[in-house]
Amino acid sequence: MRLDAAGLARLPPAAPGLRIGLYGGSFNPAHLGHRHVSLVALKRLALDRVWWMITPGNPLKDRSALAPLDRRMEIADGIANHPRIAITDFETRIGARYTRQSLDYLRARHPQVRFVWIMGADSLAAFHRWRDFRAIAAMMPIAIIDRPGFTLTSPNARGAQAMARWRIDESDAGILADLEPPAWVFLHGPRSTLSSTALRAGR
Template sequence: MRIGLYGGSFNPAHAGHRHVSRMALKRLRLDRVWWLVTPGNPLKDRGELEPLTERLAMAEAVAEDPRIAVTGFETAIGARYTVETLRWLRLRRPNLHFIWIMGADSLASFHRWKRFREIAGLMPIAVIDRPGHTLAAPNAPGARALARWRIDETDAGLLADRPPPAWVFLHGPRSSLSSTALRKRV
């Protein structure tokens, strides 16, 4: 089974998250996408973070696709950083083929994530283009550090079977929706 892992605060979840997931399902030839609703992002202000139960409920309402599973299991396993979650999954689900999914905006700051090189070594990564990040993200420090393992977009369907590190940058229809912008409107 080929599983895309899409982590984030989902504060709030929105149609852009569903758009990214459906694009990943198709382009990466995935069977499922798991939304990993985090207890909190160490690189973001927690002051604006809604309670996990509310974010999970909103994500469930927005997912609208039986191939998208919403989970908040990182709290149960005590994971604070992505690298901890990915280690846990690799250890406990060795027969699944995982791909870490992130937006191009996250790639721009990927070098600031705890043990980002280890993350890249744990599973392949798919980066989904976001408005305003098409040119800058592939030239960010993390992307440059992993440049030699970038595969061509035409091979995206093979990513789940490639040994890490391996990553792809996917272009296509982009959603301009943003949780930050949605919170500012409220």
């Protein structure tokens, strides 16, 4: 594992008070849809940075088609191509298997950073299957970015219903990072049809 002199995983630069969006996934491969989500989040949520957390693998997905981490990092870096988007593989370096472990680590390292968890509406549809999803919702605000085919279905999924009382209007998205969790917002707008699965299939 690549650690610093104190035995801690290296993370992108952060400072107290920064508003940082966390966008996790296998990025297998990264594509312009990921960049679109990040730019929407930066603008609509008034974030200072977005970190792409390149995971070692999704426990809910088949890993047989997963490209090597270094290759996924390289492609992601080229696709992001933005001074306010950083790429990190710290989850592999700390041995995290689940999102809650990663978020616990980040909050302990940077307790004064205002983190927001970002995910697509397709992920919200399966959020109830994530380990400790209720605990994740209680750890930091969540922003859902609309995806084609999930505009109407994902807000009615089990995970969304469990959090329904804490949903804020998207007109208030700019203050999400300042709210105590649980708090979440569903952001509508232009949607990207790109997907890593389709790209791997050559579609």
